[in-house]
Amino acid sequence: MTLRTRMLLTVTLIITVTILFLSALLSWNSYQTLLEEKKSDALNLARLLATTAGVVEEFPAAMEDSIGDQMVVEATLVAHLIAVAEEAGLTEDEINLLLQEIVAETELSEFWITDAQGHAYLRNLTEFDFTFSPDPEIQPQASFFWGLLTGEKTVAIQDARIREVDNQIFKYVGVGGVDGPRIVQVGYNATWLEALRQRVGVERLVENLVAAGNVEAIRISDAQNETLILSASPEFGDLALSQTDHKNLHNILQTGSEQAYLDDSFLKVIVPIYTQNNVDTMLGATMVYMPTASLQNALKKQLVNAVSVAFVVLAFSILGSYFFANWITKPIWKISQAANAVQAGNYQSEKLEKVRQRSDELGNLGNVFDKMAREVAERDKRLQLLKVIIPIGVRLSSEKDFDRLLEMMVIEAQKVTNADGGTLYLRDENQLRFVVLRNDSLNIEMGGHTGKEIAFSSLELYNENGAENLSNVAAYVALKGKSVHLADAYDAEGFDFSGTKRFDEKTGYRSKSFLAFPLEGDDGSVIGVLQLINAIDPANGEVIRFSSDEVIEGLSLLTSAALAGYIRAEALRQEIDKLRIEIDEKKQDDQVAEITDSIYFKELHAKAKEVRAQKKKGSK
Incomplete structure (x- = not known):
């Protein structure tokens, strides 16, 4: 790039940034001014509603108290x-008839004596x-008056509430008897109290x-942060309180302050x-x-104007050249970075995703490179696996000593x-024996070729009741x-x-992974189990989780094959030795038969018989 081009771009950039900054600053100041006015209006409205709610909340309660008296x-x-x-x-x-006449001529609804x-x-x-029952479990509402019968109460006034038997709103008041222990209860149908709350309440105002249309929604909550009244426009959307709302409401109910945000x-x-009369008694919020849509629209409009002015300053030719160069060089730079990643062995296909999505030649190049890079990564992975596994397989397959093989x-x-410890078990019927x-x-270092006996008892595969020992x-x-990977044995479920x-606890060790x-x-049957403990991170010496990769799978296959191969070879050697013994015994029998059937053996046997006969005659 020439110096002239760089200077032109630098000056144009400075002018554009300055215009954008000043326009954004003015727009933000205007937005903040309008926002403060909006906050003031909202606070005044909220205060009016709060005052109204406080007055209205007390009126029905005072009315009910008067009725109760x-x-x-x-x-x-x-x-x-x-x-x-x-x-x-x-x-x-006669008394019941008298009570019925009183109910018919007055506002009272019920008598219970x-x-x-x-x-x-x-x-x-x-x-x-x-x-009546004293048990609130049986009679949640009527048990309230039992104290009149026992003398614990002389008067019992119950708030109006929904009755248990028919869901009607009733208010009950009771006194004790004047001529002996009894409950004298009068009942009043208080449905009109709820209607009164509706007529004089703030719900209609809300x-x-x-x-x-000037307010999107209004919510009135009680002192326990439970919503009492909620009214919202049809376009309001989700009516649930956000996490910020819960936090601010809780703070205001605790401190009594006002908040706008x-x-x-x-x-x-x-x-x-x-x-109304006690500013220390908080009813809710x-x-x-x-x-704020109008405020945001005003801010967006001013910002759009600022951006438009800034772009007018820029020469279309410079913009076109810049974006065209960026369109061409950026994908090539990404491919170059990906090539470095392939060389370093940490290539990730996601880094070329945008390049591969292009429909031009660069997109095709990105797809070809990605395919090649993944193939190279797989090849390197297989090579690394072979470098690790093949030497192990050679060493295991060449070992002829069984104890040394197990130890190896x-x-x-x-x-x-990179495990700190390891244990090899061989299966004997329904047990796992430490080897x-x-x-x-x-x-x-115990077992194997060390000559040190392992003092631990074999693991039982089945419990005393015959169930599998899966613990x-x-x-x-x-x-x-199946294989088992555990990050921390103490947290495993x-x-x-134990x-x-x-x-x-005995050794001061910490068995983890x-x-x-x-x-x-x-x-395909399980003939043993190899258990490794505490994988060590070479970088810092910390105990980490064992990795689950192809090296582990290859190790499992190799150890299984080596052990099975040795067992198979040992079984073959035993069969050969047995066959050799049988052959040697048969050969010996054949040789004995051949000797006894020979002329020499028969002549020798006849001479021996003749000598024995002569000895018998001499003795006579």
């Missing part, structure tokens, strides 16, 4: 009325037989404000709700969602995996024929490492 008077009068009526000798039916056992034998609803495309304002299998496995045990950190790693591998932990794989015979 009046009902206490009515219940007391009824208690005296019952005492007088029974003293006058009125029957239960009990005897000393809590049975409501006097009532206006004669078709219902009811007995819905009207949202419907006007931007979240997504909304300006959110939260103001606490207090009671009001949350107002104000749209563990040693070679430790080298390949080699090694640990470099603890300087333990032991080695037994599990032998029974299932499904296996019992014995390992006792060993660690485990790799166990089966050794299979020619018929």
